[in-house]
Amino acid sequence: MTALAQTAYLTTRHVRFFLRQPWFIGIYLVQPVIWLLLFGALFKNVVEIPGFTIGASYIDYLVPGVLVMTALFSCGWSGMSIIEDLDRSIMDRLLATPIHRSAIIVGLNLYELVSFAIQALIIGGLALVLGAHFPGGLLGYSVLTLCAMLVGAIVASFSDAMALLLRQRESVIGINTLLTLPLTFLSGAFMPLKLAPDWISTVATYNPVNWAVEAGRDALSSTPDWSFVLPRIGLLVGLTILATAFATRTFRSYQRSL
Amino acid sequence: MNLDRPQHAGAGPGGAAINAVDLVKTYPGDVRALDGIGLNVEAGTIFGLLGPNGAGKSTTVKILTTLSRADSGTAHVMGVDVARQPDRVRRMIGLVGQHGAVDSEATGRENLILQGHLYGMGGAALRRRVDELLARFGLTDAAGRIVKTWSGGMQRKLDVASGLIHQPRVLFLDEPTTGLDPEARADLWAEVQRLSAEGLTILLTTHYLEEADRLAGQVAIIDRGKIVARGTPDELKSELRGDAIVVELRDSVRDGHASAVLELLDGVHDPSISGRTLRARADDGARSVPTVLAALDAAGIGVASVTVARPSLDDVYLRHTGRAYRPESQEATR
Known part of the structure; x- marks a missing residue:
């Protein structure tokens, strides 16, 4: 109970900071819109490729990909907040209080997910305006958002861990370029995997980003196959727990370096 | 101790x-x-x-x-x-x-x-x-x-x-x-x-x-x-013998040269130099000043100013670490 309360207080701190940065809010809101419009326009005609059997407009296909990608790209910067707190000694102050170490990680990651949820609403609304269809309805879109959040939480934890292990901005930038971009494109986010080379399909089978995209896309379809969706969500939940535990453990490494 | x-x-x-x-x-x-x-x-x-x-x-x-x-x-x-x-x-x-x-x-x-x-x-x-x-x-x-x-x-x-x-x-x-x-x-x-x-x-x-x-x-x-x-x-402070004499030299001198000059004087101890600041302890500060000035003059070392002070923690610090205290320098963060 106390760990939950501590987490909530720390999440509140980050949310408050976010709400006081108008330009930051602006970037947050505009970024997913750009992805949606840009990729929507760029790949508009790929549905003409033989074998692209979704039968609907590309925007329908694109929404799950953009949503998961947005979660990755937003949450991947999570470690920057850790670096800020390290630089300003706020981390030392937190660590000198009797709070659970996990509350620091979870509190920050929850804030990332709260702000992502707002982005998810905007993407969904804009997609509808652009003529997308969500046969899976609100439930489907919520499951998709959940899948994207779980991937976001995993990436945020890795970003936090890198920040605590290496304590440099470059480490967080590194995780963003080396992890989030390849993971996004080694998935069916923008292109059905059966149109991709075999090796990419193989890699994608083990790629959590692809689990999220495919599970979310399936949940959003007219006939969700829950026996396909739920195991993937289960795997993502398991990975989220592992990644959070890993990030929490890196405090030991940080404190050894002090 | x-x-x-x-x-x-x-x-x-x-x-x-x-x-x-x-x-x-x-x-x-x-x-x-x-x-x-x-x-x-x-x-x-x-x-x-x-x-x-x-x-x-x-x-x-x-x-x-x-x-x-x-x-x-x-x-x-x-x-x-x-x-x-x-x-x-x-x-x-x-x-x-x-x-x-x-x-x-x-x-x-x-x-x-x-x-x-x-x-x-x-x-x-x-x-x-x-x-x-x-x-x-x-x-x-x-x-x-x-x-x-x-x-x-x-x-x-x-x-x-x-x-x-x-x-x-x-x-x-x-x-x-x-x-x-x-x-x-x-x-x-x-x-x-x-x-x-x-x-x-x-x-x-x-x-x-x-x-x-x-x-x-x-x-x-x-x-x-x-x-x-x-x-x-x-x-x-009371562990230190006597007063502190601080001499500001007009020019910087070869390491150890100025302190070697003071080493030879009676009633003057622990000379040390840091940049152009020469420090020493004296049993009776005021009476040592003319001797110190004369010795430095004889060695051809120009003096800009001299001060005599009762011991302070700065002197304790100097005595124990062999370095003068520089408050403007940054402590390493760890």
Whole structure:
């Protein structure tokens, strides 16, 4: 109970900071819109490729990909907040209080997910305006958002861990370029995997980003196959727990370096 | 004087608030940051930890506040082992770190409320405590403003107030007045003295010898990870023989040349030079000045000014570390 309360207080701190940065809010809101419009326009005609059997407009296909990608790209910067707190000694102050170490990680990651949820609403609304269809309805879109959040939480934890292990901005930038971009494109986010080379399909089978995209896309379809969706969500939940535990453990490494 | 004698844990009422025995800490690359530090701080006193860059002051504070762990040795705060029961220690201590760890994007009140929440405080009791601290530090009017708009002195007071929110038994102040203007510094000194008068135990590291002299009942000088001197400021000063003579030379001279000249004089001891500043001790300062000037003149060394002073902690410091104290230099962050 106390760990939950501590987490909530720390999440509140980050949310408050976010709400006081108008330009930051602006970037947050505009970024997913750009992805949606840009990729929507760029790949508009790929549905003409033989074998692209979704039968609907590309925007329908694109929404799950953009949503998961947005979660990755937003949450991947999570470690920057850790670096800020390290630089300003706020981390030392937190660590000198009797709070659970996990509350620091979870509190920050929850804030990332709260702000992502707002982005998810905007993407969904804009997609509808652009003529997308969500046969899976609100439930489907919520499951998709959940899948994207779980991937976001995993990436945020890795970003936090890198920040605590290496304590440099470059480490967080590194995780963003080396992890989030390849993971996004080694998935069916923008292109059905059966149109991709075999090796990419193989890699994608083990790629959590692809689990999220495919599970979310399936949940959003007219006939969700829950026996396909739920195991993937289960795997993502398991990975989220592992990644959070890993990030929490890196405090030991940080404190050894002090 | 055996400086590194072991001191046994004897905390509790009337005992030591902080007790450290033989703390050793090594960083990768075989950097020995602490090489057997022992400390004993009586409850209700102010203890000053002085030392040059990278001497180990901050490392010591980090171990005592459970942020870092020693490779070997033990430390107790209020009788509780910092390595074995860190959470119990954390409830009893307040930490005011070197860099002013306040959230500059939040208001003063928000900073204090969050800090209280993290100690499990809440509701009306927390609001009362926050109001009390804001009033005590003269921050009530600014409390609703974002902290980054505050002056450095106000931010530092908020930092101290945050460290006090849960009414700790022991307060750690790591260079609390570094970077403050003289007025803000005097203000904070007065507050530290008031806190001590109320029975709080305070461990203070400082760049300013004057600060330790003014505030601390006991002082330890730490150099290269070892404690090289300890005692009350007066005890340390009285260990020095006679007055301090400080000669500012007109030009810098070859290393050791000027001090070698003074070495030969009767009644003048411990000459040392740092840049163009030549220091020595004299049994009778005023009577030695003509002799010193004549000797330097004979050696062809030009003199810009001479001052004679009663011993200060600066002199103690110089004597024990072999270096003059330079308050403007930055302490290595670890």
